Structure formats: C-alpha cells, structure tokens
Amino acid sequence: MSRSAHPAGPRYADVLPEGGHGAAPADINRLDRKIWPGGVARDEESGALTFAGADIRELAREFGTPAYLIDEDDWRRRAREWVEAFGADADVFYAGKSFLSVAIAKWAAEEGLHLDVCSGGELAVALRAGFPAHRLGFHGNNKSVAELERAVDAGVGRIIVDSHEEIERLAAIAADRGVRQRVMVRVTPGVEAHTHEFIATAHEDQKFGFSLAGGAAADAVARVLKHADHLELTGLHSHIGSQIFDTAGFEVAAHRLTEALAAIKGEHGIELPELDLGGGLGIAYTETDDPAPVAETARRLKEIVARECDAAGLAHPRLSVEPGRAIAGPPGITLYEVGTVKQLPGLRTYVSVDGGMSDNIRTALYDAEYTVSLANRASRAEAALTRVVGKHCESGDIVVRDAWLPGDTAAGDLLAVAATGAYCRSMASNYNHLLKPPVIAVKDGEARTIVRRETEDDLLGLDLG
Ligand SMILES: *Cc1c(COP(=O)(O)O)cnc(C)c1O
Numbered sequence: 001m002s003r004s005a006h007p008a009g010p011r012y013a014d015v016l017p018e019g020g021h022g023a024a025p026a027d028i029n030r031l032d033r034k035i036w037p038g039g040v041a042r043d044e045e046s047g048a049l050t051f052a053g054a055d056i057r058e059l060a061r062e063f064g065t066p067a068y069l070i071d072e073d074d075w076r077r078r079a080r081e082w083v084e085a086f087g088a089d090a091d092v093f094y095a096g097k098s099f100l101s102v103a104i105a106k107w108a109a110e111e112g113l114h115l116d117v118c119s120g121g122e123l124a125v126a127l128r129a130g131f132p133a134h135r136l137g138f139h140g141n142n143k144s145v146a147e148l149e150r151a152v153d154a155g156v157g158r159i160i161v162d163s164h165e166e167i168e169r170l171a172a173i174a175a176d177r178g179v180r181q182r183v184m185v186r187v188t189p190g191v192e193a194h195t196h197e198f199i200a201t202a203h204e205d206q207k208f209g210f211s212l213a214g215g216a217a218a219d220a221v222a223r224v225l226k227h228a229d230h231l232e233l234t235g236l237h238s239h240i241g242s243q244i245f246d247t248a249g250f251e252v253a254a255h256r257l258t259e260a261l262a263a264i265k266g267e268h269g270i271e272l273p274e275l276d277l278g279g280g281l282g283i284a285y286t287e288t289d290d291p292a293p294v295a296e297t298a299r300r301l302k303e304i305v306a307r308e309c310d311a312a313g314l315a316h317p318r319l320s321v322e323p324g325r326a327i328a329g330p331p332g333i334t335l336y337e338v339g340t341v342k343q344l345p346g347l348r349t350y351v352s353v354d355g356g357m358s359d360n361i362r363t364a365l366y367d368a369e370y371t372v373s374l375a376n377r378a379s380r381a382e383a384a385l386t387r388v389v390g391k392h393c394e395s396g397d398i399v400v401r402d403a404w405l406p407g408d409t410a411a412g413d414l415l416a417v418a419a420t421g422a423y424c425r426s427m428a429s430n431y432n433h434l435l436k437p438p439v440i441a442v443k444d445g446e447a448r449t450i451v452r453r454e455t456e457d458d459l460l461g462l463d464l465g
Contacts, residue, residue, distance in 0.1 A: 037071035047378025053445030066355035085298035095324025098422035105129030174230035193241035198249030239278025279322035332421020356390010379406030
C-alpha cells in the first residue's frame, strides 16, 4: 500500500491517515495507557508530562533534546513479567539488538533474563556489564572467526549456528581449545509473520537459517553431530518475524520444528532437549495495536509445543523465547523540541523537531507508525493533522507520518514520541553529522544518563584529516 500516492491538492478527507489514527481524538491531551510507559502521566496543574516521577520539562532542561528516556521501573516490570510468565521450565532471552547498554545488560541480569547478542560489539557490552556468559546466546548469519573465538573463550552458553562454514569454524575453534561448545541450529520453518497475519508457505528466500523443507537443516544437524566431541547440539531455533500479534504463526512453526525433532530422533536416535521459538511479539505503537498479555502468550506457546510434542511422541523440550521490542520498546520515549511549524492549507501541518531519521529510522525504513504527544503543556486548541519531521536533508525524514497534535503547537514546545525504546538508539546513525542523543534512565523522579550524548569531539576524533 503506497502512502505517497495522494493526488495533488487533495481535499482534507483525502489526506486522512490510512494507518490507524483515523479521526481526531476526542481529547488531544489524553495518553493511551497501552502505548505509553507506566510511569508517564500528565500533570493536572501544569499540563506537562511527568516521566517516572520527573517533570519532563526539567529533564529537557537538564539533558537537552533530543533525548531517549527510559522508565526503568517499567522496563524491569516487563522483563519480570516475561520471566514469570514462562516460568522455571523455560528461558527468556532478551534480544539485545533492540537496545543494549551496560546498564541495560545489568537490569536484564538482575531481572533473570538471558541475553541474545549478535555481534562482537554486543558481546563486548554484555561482558563489560559482567553478564553471566552461560546465560548468553550468540546469533548471526556471518559471525567472524574472531567473534566466534571470543564467544567460545568467554564461555557463551549457546551459539546459534547459521551456516555450514560456521559449523566447521566453530568446531575447529572448540577443538583448538579443547572444549565442547553448546550450539543450536537455526532453521527456516517457511513461516513468515507480519503484524496481523502470517504466511504458512513463505518461501525460504532469505539469508537466515537452514531450510527445513529443503533438507538443509537436516544436513546441518548431521554435520554438527559429526563434531560431537566439540559441539553439543542442544536444539533447534527459529524466528519467524516481528511485531506479531497472535500465536498462529508460532503454531505452524512449532509444528514443523517438532516434525524435525522427530525426524532427528528417527535418524540419529537422539531427542534434542531444547527448542527456541524466537522473538517478535508485538507492542502498541498506536491505538489500533492490541498485544495480548504476556501471560496469555506464554501459556499458548507452551501449550502448542506440549501438544505438538505429545503428538510426535517426544519428551517436552525446554522452551526458550527471545523478546526484544516487547521488553524494551514500551518503556522508552524520545523527547524532542519543536523548531519550526509550517501550515500547508488544505493539506496538513509540518512540525519539525531537532532530531529525525538519525535517531529513529523505523518510519523511513519500515513505514512504522508512532504516537506523539505535546509534552510541555496541555492544549485546548483544536487537533490538527500533523506530520512530525526531522531536520535531515531528506524529504523522507519523517518521525511520525500522521499525528493529531494541538493546532497551536509552536516552536519551543516539547514533543514526546512513544514506544521508541527498541530499535531507535540501536539503529541510530550520524547522518548529516548529527550527534546521537543520550539515553536517560529515570526512576522515582531521579534521572541518570546511561549512554551520554555524542559530542562533536567524538565525531571529529574519527576524522584523521
Ligand atoms: C530480532 C530478533 C529477535 C527479537 O525480535 P523482536 O521483534 O524485537 O522481539 C529475536 N530473535 C532473533 C533471532 C532476532 O533476529
């Protein structure tokens, strides 16, 4: 669906957003609880937002804008919710690629999460945080020899192998060190999930994993088992997509994975003890997104795997899942200051903020939708259909494509964009030599910088003239 196909000079109705914001909200100052972090509220007196007990205007003054804010209690509560929902007979791996820093790795460790990394850099952050290596998983379709050596030397709990080359490299590294490395084989089950639907017959034309249907997965398993002195095969892994709202796609994946486990038992006489269903559980970016409670998702996934294994006559493997966005997304917001406002009569209002696609690439990259709110005050002005844009030299530099903001939004106002805790700082760039914003953790009204703002010296330090 193209969003750029509006005819020239459309009537107002023609430019109504297609994406779920629909008509103007009855109360422009209201915050939808499922979208915003638990610790965000609008102060009745000032109309400004409070964030985890701190006045958001104070945070802007102290730390500047743009800034990423994380509600620490909300982050930890979501992490605990996942750990408790899956219980003692399953492991919850936080997907560090969604957002990782030393502080975050410590929170993850303290709340009982395991942690997935997918590069030497992410591994370095985890190790710097003192994250228990046996609770780490290492992903990636092209891990370098240096990365694999570092992972094996650090004692990473499991490495999810994704190519024949990697299996050989890893076996050699483990042999060289005289260790037996635990591995899982990443498979492509031919299921692709997107938001509200899934495709059970997705073609396997992608870079990740070994195809189940094509037999590559069976070959990879045989190859790992050949190196049994140095590789311990613990199970199969699959990851079917992201921003998924129901468990139907997981059901098909679990069915195919269990078939594969049964085939492995038939061929090699072993029952693999672990099964990983990956991540991808969705969150509410806008009011039309309706994620199921974590407890319900956990119950369904466990049920599905138990049923499939019973049907195949297999013992129940230890289940693992890998949420990233579902833990890190909702507790984070981005705070911007408005610099310019352009009203285009009959079209919409363009509000420019002091960041953009360098701190949030998801709108440009995935057509992602977000919810934005005036943050430094409440307003009685009428809602205006607004596009929140950044300051980059790129007309696709859009932060929120379709938003309803008060018609009196003006330069100097603060805007908060919700649910930016995942895949925004971690995908940030220095396009136009903008400086990456800091990450501020706030708890009980106290704010702490966990990743500082980049400086021009940081950037110029790389430039050797
Ligand atoms: C990205 C990814 C995840 C996390 O996805 P979310 O949508 O953030 O939950 C989990 N597992 C693997 C292998 C991934 O690549």
